[in-house]
Amino acid sequence: MTARLNRVLAFTNAAREPIAVLVIVSIAIVQLSLLQQPLAPIMVSILLFYRGVNAVLGVHSSWQTVIAQAGSIEVVRDEFARLADEAEPNGRTVIGPLRDGIEFRDVCFAYDERIGDVLDAVSFVIPANAIVAIVGASGAGKSTLIDLLTLLLQPRAGQLLIDGIPGIQIEKSSWRRQIGYVLQEAVIFDDSFANNICLWSGDPDADLALMARIRLAAQSAHLLGYIDSLPNGFRTRVGDRGIRLSGGQRQRLFIARELFKEPSLLILDEATSSLDSEAERVIQQSIDDLRGRMTVVIIAHRLATVRSADQVLVFDQGRLVEQGDYVSLRDQPGSRFGAMVAAQSL
Numbered sequence: 001m002t003a004r005l006n007r008v009l010a011f012t013n014a015a016r017e018p019i020a021v022l023v024i025v026s027i028a029i030v031q032l033s034l035l036q037q038p039l040a041p042i043m044v045s046i047l048l049f050y051r052g053v054n055a056v057l058g059v060h061s062s063w064q065t066v067i068a069q070a071g072s073i074e075v076v077r078d079e080f081a082r083l084a085d086e087a088e089p090n091g092r093t094v095i096g097p098l099r100d101g102i103e104f105r106d107v108c109f110a111y112d113e114r115i116g117d118v119l120d121a122v123s124f125v126i127p128a129n130a131i132v133a134i135v136g137a138s139g140a141g142k143s144t145l146i147d148l149l150t151l152l153l154q155p156r157a158g159q160l161l162i163d164g165i166p167g168i169q170i171e172k173s174s175w176r177r178q179i180g181y182v183l184q185e186a187v188i189f190d191d192s193f194a195n196n197i198c199l200w201s202g203d204p205d206a207d208l209a210l211m212a213r214i215r216l217a218a219q220s221a222h223l224l225g226y227i228d229s230l231p232n233g234f235r236t237r238v239g240d241r242g243i244r245l246s247g248g249q250r251q252r253l254f255i256a257r258e259l260f261k262e263p264s265l266l267i268l269d270e271a272t273s274s275l276d277s278e279a280e281r282v283i284q285q286s287i288d289d290l291r292g293r294m295t296v297v298i299i300a301h302r303l304a305t306v307r308s309a310d311q312v313l314v315f316d317q318g319r320l321v322e323q324g325d326y327v328s329l330r331d332q333p334g335s336r337f338g339a340m341v342a343a344q345s346l
Helices: 002-034 038-088 142-147 172-176 191-200 207-220 224-228 247-260 279-290 324-329 335-342
Strands: 099-110 119-127 130-135 157-162 180-183 265-269 295-299 309-316 317-324
Touching: 002 038, 002 119, 099 142, 119 157, 119 172, 119 295, 119 317, 130 142, 130 324, 142 157, 180 247, 191 207, 191 247, 207 247, 247 265, 247 279, 295 335, 309 324, 309 335, 317 335, 324 335
Parallel strands: 130 295, 130 309, 180 265, 265 295
Antiparallel strands: 099 119, 099 157, 309 317
């Protein structure tokens, strides 16, 4: 479309002068030959007609420019309309801190219904302030479950209830503000420990209350002792992507950042899968210290991290196949979880 408009515009500009000359010559011929007028009025007429023709051609050129821009405007208009049509549904109920818990009630979800459900009739309860582990092989539906939990997805069937309120009715930002999400890969900025934890919420040196929150978050993540041992303490820069820290320290810094937000729900998505045993043990201790303070959901392949969980949910091909505490599931004859524990020699 742009190429076609440019060709038309180039043709108009090229034909502008010849058309003007042709009109002027025609006027002169008519006035001299047919009307037998003197030269002076003819020159005045030529000047007026030349200006008029140029003005008309100028309007046409401007109109072509408008038409050329109209296509872009239409694209932007259509894009905004598409975004409005595909915007995720948002409820009106503003939810407060988690009090009772989260319930999945016969939840089914499919990315493509022709292929089948990724989650099939899943039902369980995550009590408030409990530690719950979700385990299973790759493709079992764990990530989809977390996307439902954070209201990024809506069930195809069944209900997700947060403190008894259906997820579809909840104002999403009010719930997501209460979630801390720790990934396998820690995102660390080339700045101080303090700014990496509070994400530039203020000046820690000038705001004593802010600094107290930062120290509490670092303490909960079992990082305070290390930071205090450094000459510059919380002012110490950690380097690009935390290059000056070990893997365990980077992960604990990531956890401290999420704890600084004081979430109601902390999600640990394979947070210790790339760490050595000692770093994993320290982070596990950090998780244990959160018991009773907030709800913790752990997604793990390494089952050593779920030993202290209040509840273990075992998924297989989108179905919840086993549920219980670590010891009872491990010792249950023929249990899938017991086989997973045995495979990891725990």
